[in-house]
Amino acid sequence: MLQSLIREAASRFNLGDNASRFVRLLVDAVFDNDNGGFAGLRKRFEDAGLGDLFASWIGKQPGDNVLQPDQFSAGFGETASHQIAQRLGIAPALVNVAGATLLPKIIGLVTRGGVIPIARPADYESWFTAAPAAAAARDESGGGWWKWLLALIVLGGLLLFLLRGCKHDEAATPPAEPATSTTEPAAPVEQGNASFDFANVDGKVTVAGKLPSEADKTRLWDALTATYGAPNLSGDITVDPNTLPAGWLDKLIAALPDLKDAGLKFGFDGDKLKIDTAGLSDEQRFALSEKLRGLFGGFEISGLWDRAAAALAGLKSGFSGDDLVKALNLMNVYFDTGSNTITRDSLETLTNAANAITQAPSGTRIEVGGHTDNTGDAAANLALSQQRADAVVAKLAELGVGEGILTAKGYGQDKPIADNATEEGKAKNRRIEFSVQQ
Incomplete structure (x- = not known):
């Protein structure tokens, strides 16, 4: 059932003899009752803000690149992916890369017809072995004669070898005691980045x-x-x-x-x-x-040149707080879906912002406002907007902005700047907005 995925793990990700074990460990996680089985795995993806993505694999045949390595680590669990790396002696990054490709396909296979598995099936072990159906069919139809011929040839060769060996027994030197090997197991080869x-x-x-x-x-x-x-x-x-x-x-x-x-x-x-x-x-x-940025949003990106970067770079010496927030509000700060986790491609954007804020006039106070669209529950949106505003303030502080300059406030869906009836409008309403506090 899983032979094609095992072959893919071996050839595409250079896992070699580890391919079958790697796929087995991923599938075991789907049926791991100690962690809630399939429902538990799905819940972990939901907690990581990836519930809709996980649901899109059920009963389907997902292709490549439907899940990014950092998303795999977040949903599958960083601890769990590191445990697989340790068991197989491979790099954790390889677990995340290969797992991101293979796990969606595994979910599609174990949920054929949209049926959610609740227990490990009786034929589970056979999933990881090639089915010998064709060979069995040949044997049953009398096509196995060649096996007997091969056995006779091997037996004849063995007898000839023993007869020759007997002639030299008297002159043979007693074999030396086998040396005890002290060779340590080979350390796993360090894998570099593409x-x-x-x-x-x-x-x-x-x-x-x-x-x-x-x-x-x-x-x-x-x-x-x-x-x-x-x-x-x-x-x-x-x-x-x-x-x-x-x-x-x-x-x-x-x-x-x-x-x-x-x-x-x-x-x-x-x-x-x-x-x-x-x-x-x-x-x-x-x-x-x-x-x-749109293509490689899960990557750590440097050198982006958007309108905010241009505006921040163009601030003149002695700029005012109003000049600063006008430039800051050209920024796009992105978060994982349904989460307050700032995406890696937003790091440089916030680094530029932090550098500009530290040069603001003494006494400048800036509010970081979090806003959402109107999708879902209003109370949940309010909480999420506060969490995202808090996350931005924390990251800017980590990047060097002094204490007392920034405050965080969540507004939820109450202050839209565009029509929530369109996806484009919703995207504009999901934003971080800076304002000077008098």
């Missing part, structure tokens, strides 16, 4: 990088050639089997046709993305930053 660097200078593209397989290299190189043309492409991508899977590869390949601006530079190092758009116009920088 990487990729890209630079477009006047339409000539230079790349460098490292990927875990020849197949990944071929896919990426073919996509680069198709997008930019062989005469405009140079560089090299190496293959190292001890490299973690590139969680960005599929999305990058799909995005290449939109990444043709001369002057663009960017690079991946594992789940970190660094962007350099300094050679582009402001409008190009805004558009590309927005696109890359």
Whole structure:
């Protein structure tokens, strides 16, 4: 039942002999009664703000990239993923990358027809072994004669070996006592990050990088050639089997046709993305930053150039509190769905904000207001907006903003700035808003 996933774990994620054990541990978690079984796993994803995503896998055949590595860690449990890493002797990051791809498919398989499993099925063990149906059918129909012939050949060879051995028994030297091995078990090989660097200078593209397989290299190189043309492409991508899977590869390949601006530079190092758009116009920088942030929202991104970054960088010496909050309110701070957890791609945005706030005139006091759309319960929205405002204040304090400058207040859904009847309006209403306190 799970052989295709085991093969995928072995080949795509270089898990080798650990592939079957890895898939087994993921499936065991679905039926782990000590942690609530399927319902308990689903509840953990709901608590992480990923309940709707988890529900979308039930009775379906999820594809790749429906779950990000950081989301897997949040829903499956960081402790549980680290335990798997320790048991198999692999990097925790590999558990999160492979688990993000395989767990949704496992959920789809164990909930075929939309039926929620409540107990481990009787044929559970057979899920992890290849079914010998075809071989059994041949034996029952009399097609197993060749096995008897093979056995006779082996037996004959064994007898010949023993007869020859008898002739040399008298002269044989007694065998030495076997040496006791003191060799320590080999330590697991440290796996490095997949990487990729890209630079477009006047339409000539230079790349460098490292990927875990020849197949990944071929896919990426073919996509680069198709997008930019062989005469405009140079560089090299190496293959190292001890490299973690590139969680960005599929999305990058799909995005290449939109990444043709001369002057663009960017690079991946594992789940970190660094962007350099300094050679582009402001409008190009805004558009590309927005696109890359949308594609790789779960990554730690540096070099984003949005209107807030431009406004904060443009503040003149001696700026007022009003100038500051006008720039701050151009920011987009993102959170995990239904959660007050700030996404990793918002870190640089808040770092820029913290640097500007620390330069504000003495005595400046700023309120950080949290706002939601009108989806769901009003009281729950109010609580969530307060939690998100608190999270932003805490992060800015962590980034260097002094005590007493910021206060947090949640407004829930009571102060919309757009029509909640549209998704675009709801997106505008879900916001962090800064205001100067007199």
